[in-house]
Amino acid sequence: MRFTKSLTMMAAALLITVSCYAKDKMQPLAIGAAAPATDAPVAPLEGDSTTLADIAGEGGLLVIFSCNTCPWVIKWQDRYNEIAAAAKAQGVGVVYLNSNEGQRAKDDSVAAMKAHAEKFGYDFTYAVDKDHVIADAFGATKTPDVFLFDKDLKLVYRGAIDDSANDKGAVKAAYLADALAALKAGTAVPVATTASLGCSIKR
Amino acid sequence: MTRRQTKTTALTATITTACATAAIAASVLLTGCGRGDTATSTENPATPAPTTAETTPVAPAVSLPMKTVDAAGLRQVIADQKGKKAVVVNVWATYCAPCVAEFPHFVEMAQANRDDVEVVFVSADFPEELAKAQDFLTSQGVDWQTYLIADASDQDFFPALSPDWTGGMPATLIIARDGQEVVFHDGEMDAATLAGHVATATGQPAQH
Secondary structure (H helix, E strand, C coil), X not given: CXXXXXXXXXXXXXXXXXXXXXXXXXXXXXXXXXXXXXXXXXXXXXXXXXXXXXXCECCEEEEEEECCCCHHHHHHHHHHHHXXXXXXXXXXXXXXXXXXXHHCCCCCCHHHHHHHHHHCCCCCCEXXXXXXXXXXXXXXXXXXXXXXXXXXXXXEEEECCCCCCCCHHHCCCCHHHHHHHHHHHCCCCCCCECCCCEEECCC | CCHHHHHHHHHXXXXXXXXXXXXXXXXXXXXXXXXXXXXXXXXXXXXXXCCCCCCCECCCCCCCCCEEECHHHHHXXXXXXXXXXXXXXXXXXXXXXXXXXXXXXXXXXXXXXXXXXXXEEEECCCHHHHHXXXXXXXXXXXXXXXXEECCCXXXXXXXXXXXXXXXXXXXXXXXXXXXXXXXXXXXCCCHHHHHHHHHHHHCCCCCC
16 A cells, blocks of 8 residues: 555656656747647637637648737737738638636636737637647747748748837838748748747646 | 934835835736736837947946846856856746746745855846836845846847747756756746756755
């Protein structure tokens, strides 16, 4: 009995260690990798549950991890609609995912998401990534965090929207727009990965 | 010091503490890294540093002025401790609730291991909130040099902390005395985990 208990405790300790290690070493999806978790549930604010496979268009798939409260999201979201429109116009399916399960009972509840989307005139699918399954599969660490896939659902761009969160008029490097343009033209994405400050996803 | 001066000093300290406490309370109340939907700004989040080697005081009016730091500056700050102390670099911001939550662990550890560990706080606060960040540092008892990211959009800064860092906060890099990386941690860190990594970095149990 005592042995079983010790074994259980050791297993638990090992699990915690592995879990901590995994968190320390979470790696974002590599360029060229296939879109993972494409059959995981994506719960839009209205309508039936769907999946990334369903959302993807003939031109590709754009997934942006977002939330209601992060200051960096607030700063960048004045570009959210035009990004979604540009992507859709070239056949790229679009979804903004909220993976903040740790705040689901608070600021990132479905009701709060609806209120936020309405307040800021979101004209795209803003959906719940339940239990951050997709964020984990993507290795997404923060909001906002952009993942753009081509028509074969291979990752072609990962990172920031652009280089000027505060002022879209001051953008010098429109990373995501450039990636979408390259995707449309069938050329290589000029800058395939970027980084940007953001808020950790609340798992 | 006269009694009047003493009272004035005490009052100033009380006001400072009250403001700082309010700032912390506000930060903690805001869930996640959010400050609600009133955070929109048209200003740049940080001012670019004029050089890579030198850092520039940003808010000299406060007791613990942060210095701006860019990629080269951060690498230098880390390199300066090689062979002397272990280094713990922590990127934080007052609007980031998990940053605020873990901050006392880092301060406590720093104060208990001054001879062995250099804690390098790097703020990612917005220019309009530097006073709040300074008040927070003061309220936490941080009496050593801290830093402010010079340019939030500088792609070179991220790999200067870690090639694995995509920009989420908080983020912590721990380096042993010999300059070898012990861990890069993306997200909040609890006191026990921090102590464990510091023990690895210093080769001795961390003091609490």
